[in-house]
Amino acid sequence: MSDNDKKQFEPRIVAFFCNWCTYTAADLAGTARMTYSPNVRVIRVMCSGRLDPQFILKAFREGADGVLIGGCHPGDCHYQEGNYKALRRVTLLKRFLSMMGIEEERLRLEWIAASEGDKVQKVINEMTEQVRKLGPLKLEPMSQLRGEEDMVASVEKAVIAEGGVS
Amino acid sequence: MSKPKVAFYWCASCGGCEEAVVDLGPDILKVVEAVDIVFWPVALDFKREDVENMADGEVAVSFINGAVRSSEQCEMVELLRRKSGLVVAFGSCAHMGGIPGLANLFDRKAMFDEVYFNVPGVVNEEKIVPQEEYEAPEGMVTLPNLWNTVKTLDQVIPVDYYLPGCPPPVNLIVEAITAILKGKLPPRGSVLAPDIALCDECPRKETKPEKMLQKEFKRPHEVMIDPEKCLLAQGLLCLGPITRKGCGAACTKANMPCTGCMGPISKVVDYGMKALSAVASLVDSNDEEEIERILSKVVDPVGTFYRYSLPTSLLHRHYQPATQGGK
Numbered sequence: 001m002s003d004n005d006k007k008q009f010e011p012r013i014v015a016f017f018c019n020w021c022t023y024t025a026a027d028l029a030g031t032a033r034m035t036y037s038p039n040v041r042v043i044r045v046m047c048s049g050r051l052d053p054q055f056i057l058k059a060f061r062e063g064a065d066g067v068l069i070g071g072c073h074p075g076d077c078h079y080q081e082g083n084y085k086a087l088r089r090v091t092l093l094k095r096f097l098s099m100m101g102i103e104e105e106r107l108r109l110e111w112i113a114a115s116e117g118d119k120v121q122k123v124i125n126e127m128t129e130q131v132r133k134l135g136p137l138k139l140e141p142m143s144q145l146r147g148e149e150d151m152v153a154s155v156e157k158a159v160i161a162e163g164g165v166s
Numbered sequence: 167m168s169k170p171k172v173a174f175y176w177c178a179s180c181g182g183c184e185e186a187v188v189d190l191g192p193d194i195l196k197v198v199e200a201v202d203i204v205f206w207p208v209a210l211d212f213k214r215e216d217v218e219n220m221a222d223g224e225v226a227v228s229f230i231n232g233a234v235r236s237s238e239q240c241e242m243v244e245l246l247r248r249k250s251g252l253v254v255a256f257g258s259c260a261h262m263g264g265i266p267g268l269a270n271l272f273d274r275k276a277m278f279d280e281v282y283f284n285v286p287g288v289v290n291e292e293k294i295v296p297q298e299e300y301e302a303p304e305g306m307v308t309l310p311n312l313w314n315t316v317k318t319l320d321q322v323i324p325v326d327y328y329l330p331g332c333p334p335p336v337n338l339i340v341e342a343i344t345a346i347l348k349g350k351l352p353p354r355g356s357v358l359a360p361d362i363a364l365c366d367e368c369p370r371k372e373t374k375p376e377k378m379l380q381k382e383f384k385r386p387h388e389v390m391i392d393p394e395k396c397l398l399a400q401g402l403l404c405l406g407p408i409t410r411k412g413c414g415a416a417c418t419k420a421n422m423p424c425t426g427c428m429g430p431i432s433k434v435v436d437y438g439m440k441a442l443s444a445v446a447s448l449v450d451s452n453d454e455e456e457i458e459r460i461l462s463k464v465v466d467p468v469g470t471f472y473r474y475s476l477p478t479s480l481l482h483r484h485y486q487p488a489t490q491g492g493k
Binding site: 052054058060084095138 | 271315434435436438439440442443445446447449452454457458461464467468471479480481482483484485486487
């Protein structure tokens, strides 16, 4: 590996794959020994419709440079229309993200059927390159002011530490 | 036994929370009977030194309203934190950032440029913006530093309880003060309001359809709003289903949709994302273009879903690379 390659930014991408189609396709890509960029961390969810937009922001907050969502093709959802719900949420979420100064391209929704191992490979490679071009997403820490234990305390307000006097 | 000492303070707020205290009406006399108000800049002539001269923990409870966005506000709330047994974040701004929290869509420079250069009618040929220090003939004068980012109270100091609302409803204030005086408080960190969604107390609840789907969203100024029918069923973006109750459904009773000032119920981490999710789920279409068209009527996703809570979002503010610093 040349020095130049070492310095290259390696994006971290969190992928939420639905159990019935895309995750199975990723399995297929694996058993077929297809190679793809190692930048993706896959999280299996039962359905792309299970994806709460909170999960996606949480991924960005915890250091993801991009988030990929994989669901069944329209009409193929194991739960009838979970993937349509994902589509509606992602459509609105993309507009929200761009208003907040985060490029829409950092969030990608793809329909990948169980037999499409090659599409998993293609989409992951494409997205890795695209996010690499966008560069790292460096959100500033939530409680930079005090050097407190990062954002968890300030976000999950229900759990304020005991002995609150500073 | 001497009466417990109470302090009120305001940070980045409109003064509505102070009004809410006065709205207690005759009940405020009962409060004054039971406690000593030792600090309340808007109403009483106590100074910062008076607070500084108190022993640590001497104030039983401080009610602080407003978001925190300047070095002065930060110093004052730190001081009050030290002197107080309990700190209550009073109102939406202290609780979640409130309307001032929407300034997190911009940064300090953009705000200064707008206010001091770009607003029509501003003549500022010398390009003067507020300086934190200025050498005047009489000596050095200083101003507090305005932060780049608006923070909620608990992003600056530890907070014991939250009184939600814009402003907090009078009955919740009375209940909170009573609970504090009697020492019957819920676990630390609680929001002092019922942990149920607004729909539960909305008079339109019975008209909420079983399956709620919309082909078109509408904005309040575009339609004659039916005063009895569920607002969401009329296509208006009412945030009642994701917002905490306790306000007596004041807005929906006045024929306006809920905008979410009471904040989320306790299980929710990011209010705006829950609101976005709920609204997107209402869209009655499976076609990509039609979905896009229907959702385009949500003209301002940030202002709609995070009207009172942008600083509590997982994103916290408009993106700026971390190296620029948070203050």
